[in-house]
Amino acid sequence: MTIHFGYNKKQVIQALRYHFISKKEIRIMIILVNVFAMLSLVLYGLHKITPVAFLINSFLWLLLMISFWFILPGAVYRRAETFKHDFTMYFSDVDFTLEHTKGKRSWPYTALHSFKESPHFFHLYFDERSFLLVPKSAFANGDEVSGFRNLLMNKTRK
Incomplete structure (x- = not known):
């Protein structure tokens, strides 16, 4: 995805x-x-x-x-400069990648401590203070949002 x-x-x-x-x-x-x-x-x-x-x-x-x-x-x-840029994210079965015009970074799902969901975002926590916001609006429809939620539930310890 x-x-x-x-x-x-x-x-x-x-x-x-x-x-x-x-x-x-x-x-x-x-x-x-x-x-x-x-x-x-x-x-x-x-x-x-x-x-x-x-x-x-x-x-x-x-x-x-x-x-x-x-x-x-x-x-x-x-x-945070992060919120002022555009990104592309790739999700596979073993890892996810965040790409920006200045480079990209991949993480295995095991790097995630947990995730939370708010009305507009998925909060991917690497530890208690480090997290990444993934906007729900980036997904094409509700089925993709549900699929991503299921992927996170299966790959992280919520």
Whole structure:
């Protein structure tokens, strides 16, 4: 199977959000910050903390949420040259190849740690931090997307 693709900025940003939110440590931190924000609201309602303390907590909560939703994905997108080029990928039974005008690289499926699926992409993880985004829009139809999903399920440890 062969696919050709470029990246759509809006979809990549969404995929990066999905990547960050799916990390266990980030999910735990967001849950703890939200619990702290609710506790702060309750304590403010019971007049146990001052309005200034509540406003500072609210500002910190807002800053953290903006960081995870906008700043972090945007910074990764701007730093990565990968998302600004067009690629061709070849998939065989034993390996896959990513080709660009400046060269190409092949990996056996055993190099993949796991994969995840988001609304617009397949996330192919080489380790916990290194991954490759394969757009679903690069496939000709839903049958090819399903075939690729089955290939990944058979070749990787999800």
